[in-house]
Amino acid sequence: MITLAMLYLVTGAVFGAWSILSAADASNPKRWGNAGFWGLLAVSFLAGDAIPDFGNGLIVLALAALAGTGQLGRGAAPSSSAAQRAAFAARFGNRLFVPAIIIPITAFAGTLLYKFTPLGSLGLFEERWVTLILLGLGVIIALAVCMIWLRPRPITVLEEGRRLIDSIGWAAVLPQLLASLGAVFALAGVGEVIGSIAGEAIPAGSPFLAVVAFALGMVIFTMIMGNAFAAFPVMAAAIGIPLLVVAYDGNPAVVGAVGMLAGFCGTLLTPMAANFNIVPAALLELKNQNGVIRQQIGTALPLLVCNIVILYVGAFVLWN
Amino acid sequence: MNMWPLLGIALVVAGFALRINPLLVVVGAALATGLLAGLDPVAVIAAIGKAFNDNRYISVTWLLLPVIGVLEYFGLQQRARSVIESVRGATMGKLLVTYLLFRQATAALGLTSVAGHAQTVRPLVAPMAEAAAAKTHGDITEDEREEVLAMAAATDNVGLFFGEDIFVAVASILLIQGVFDSYGYALTPLQLSVWAIPTAICAFAIHSTRLMRMDQRLGQGRRGSRAP
Numbered sequence: 203m204i205t206l207a208m209l210y211l212v213t214g215a216v217f218g219a220w221s222i223l224s225a226a227d228a229s230n231p232k233r234w235g236n237a238g239f240w241g242l243l244a245v246s247f248l249a250g251d252a253i254p255d256f257g258n259g260l261i262v263l264a265l266a267a268l269a270g271t272g273q274l275g276r277g278a279a280p281s282s283s284a285a286q287r288a289a290f291a292a293r294f295g296n297r298l299f300v301p302a303i304i305i306p307i308t309a310f311a312g313t314l315l316y317k318f319t320p321l322g323s324l325g326l327f328e329e330r331w332v333t334l335i336l337l338g339l340g341v342i343i344a345l346a347v348c349m350i351w352l353r354p355r356p357i358t359v360l361e362e363g364r365r366l367i368d369s370i371g372w373a374a375v376l377p378q379l380l381a382s383l384g385a386v387f388a389l390a391g392v393g394e395v396i397g398s399i400a401g402e403a404i405p406a407g408s409p410f411l412a413v414v415a416f417a418l419g420m421v422i423f424t425m426i427m428g429n430a431f432a433a434f435p436v437m438a439a440a441i442g443i444p445l446l447v448v449a450y451d452g453n454p455a456v457v458g459a460v461g462m463l464a465g466f467c468g469t470l471l472t473p474m475a476a477n478f479n480i481v482p483a484a485l486l487e488l489k490n491q492n493g494v495i496r497q498q499i500g501t502a503l504p505l506l507v508c509n510i511v512i513l514y515v516g517a518f519v520l521w522n
Numbered sequence: 523m524n525m526w527p528l529l530g531i532a533l534v535v536a537g538f539a540l541r542i543n544p545l546l547v548v549v550g551a552a553l554a555t556g557l558l559a560g561l562d563p564v565a566v567i568a569a570i571g572k573a574f575n576d577n578r579y580i581s582v583t584w585l586l587l588p589v590i591g592v593l594e595y596f597g598l599q600q601r602a603r604s605v606i607e608s609v610r611g612a613t614m615g616k617l618l619v620t621y622l623l624f625r626q627a628t629a630a631l632g633l634t635s636v637a638g639h640a641q642t643v644r645p646l647v648a649p650m651a652e653a654a655a656a657k658t659h660g661d662i663t664e665d666e667r668e669e670v671l672a673m674a675a676a677t678d679n680v681g682l683f684f685g686e687d688i689f690v691a692v693a694s695i696l697l698i699q700g701v702f703d704s705y706g707y708a709l710t711p712l713q714l715s716v717w718a719i720p721t722a723i724c725a726f727a728i729h730s731t732r733l734m735r736m737d738q739r740l741g742q743g744r745r746g747s748r749a750p
Contacts, residue, residue, distance in 0.1 A: 206579060209582055209585075210578060210582070212585065213581070216588070217584075243581070247578060250578060253571075254571075255569070255572040255575070256564060256567055256568045256571060257571065258570075258574055258575045259566075259570045259572075259574070260571070262570050262574050263549060263567065266543075266545040266546050266548075266550075267546075269546065270542075270543040270546030282595045282596070282597075286597075287594075287597035287599075288597060289597075290595075291598075291600035294597070294601075295601070296605070298593060299598070299602075299646075301589060301593060302598065302641075302645055302646070305589065305641060306635060306636040309635045310633050310636055334579060337582075337583075337585075337586075337635060338582065338585055341586060341588075341589055345588065345589055345592075348589065348592050348593070352592070354596075359588045359591070360588060362588060362592045362594065362595050363588030363591045363592075364591075365591055366587040366590060366591045367584060372544075372545050374584060376544055376545060376548070377581070378574060378577050378578065378580045378581050379545060379548050379574065380548060381573055381574070381576075381580065382548075382571075383551060383552045386552040386555050386556050386566065386569055387527075389556065389559065389561065390530070390555045390558070390559030391524070391527065392527050392528065395524075395525060395527065395528055396528075426531050426535075430694070431694065434694075434698065435697075438702070438705075443702070443705050447707070454702055454709060455709050455713040455714055455716075458699075459687065459695075459698060459714040459715070459716075459718055460717055462687065462697075462698055463683075463684070463718060466684065469679075470676075470679060470680070470683070473538050474534070476544070477580070482639040482643060482644075483672070483675070485643070485644045485675075486643070486644060486672070486674075486675060490672075491541075493668055494672045494675045494679070496672065497673045497676040498679065498680070501676070501680055501725070501728050501729045504728050505724055505725055505728055508728070509721055509724075512724075516717060
């Protein structure tokens, strides 16, 4: 059976290779910082389950220290020139899209086949992680196709990957670290405190104002936590269920569904939602780290107003 | 109730506002929050380490980079640009509206991993949008180029967020169902996902209007500056 742990070993090996290549890259003035950063991640992926929790915590502190003191740089990794790329593009044509499309198609078609055909009963993949494992398999198939057809040197594959991961830099682990922050927030009871404050702040007697408070609470708490999933149980417990559903007799399905979507408007507005907002800014090599968020404000705010109207009309006007 | 842990949130907000390195901000806030809640330092560091280890699956996506990188080496972005240049009447706005529809529709069918910032935006959509903008408006300025690239990423997010909840088996629907269930309200996933449709339509209307307006705006700045 292919398990998530095996996928971690592959990922760890790739980070390890990037670490070694970084150490050997004399064109990067901060090469030891990069080597250390990707090396620590390699250790985490290869041996994280064997390391005690405290040891993994020290890895996190070391990653933050390396990034926070500016130890990560970028080398002049040799890639193809613009002219070479244009020549390659003309020669290989639209077939260049094929390996790029193999990955999502493997993940999608594989998941469907696994769920709806007897293939699923063979126990090929760890049940909880089927799509992620198939994504990893898709990467391997796509790489095999590239190697056979385009014939790059194997080192080129790793170097091109390193060029991209170095352009992303520390932002590559921010989403994972934010999940850790969420765990500590939960341990410290931050959610309950916010919920009780929000619950007390609402004037009594107006379902509409309660709807507004619920939606805004979802947005603000989502912006703080970086994710609507963390905000939803708290705001549902503080306002959604006791006020909107119980006291004002609103439609629970609308309160739940549209409340979550109001939170998604908050996800568009916060750097804490790093994998949606900060990572793409790094991936696209934007000068402004908040460039993606800036483009999203104009959609998120009017959409929040729409959500408040939909919530009020759906949960109260149409329901009663 | 102990209010002190809220200081951790203030630290996060202040750290991001002061543009301190986010890894440092997040780890600092986690340490401060745990200590203020009365946990001992070793327990806080262990909690951070455990959560980091349990969430490694988030970073597995970076396995994509060698494939994307090697395809870029062989001119994938250039190819994506020339495909757009060969489509008559293609503008940045029309391209991104089409992508928004594609992303919302596939996410609504549960196909959230078909596209994404690493899979589609960096190698395909962003260079196509840039080429389309340059094709319609001539050479765009560096600031406009940044805006177009950022808008390509923003369009992916809007399409994903306001499409996925129409699918009944997505994590957020299951979470809503679970929370309401624990308070004694039995909701079916279908009841919930139907109510994602009005917002999905609003999201499409608002964002596509903005995209088409941006198409006009990109042209106007240039024409204005050229006038004597």
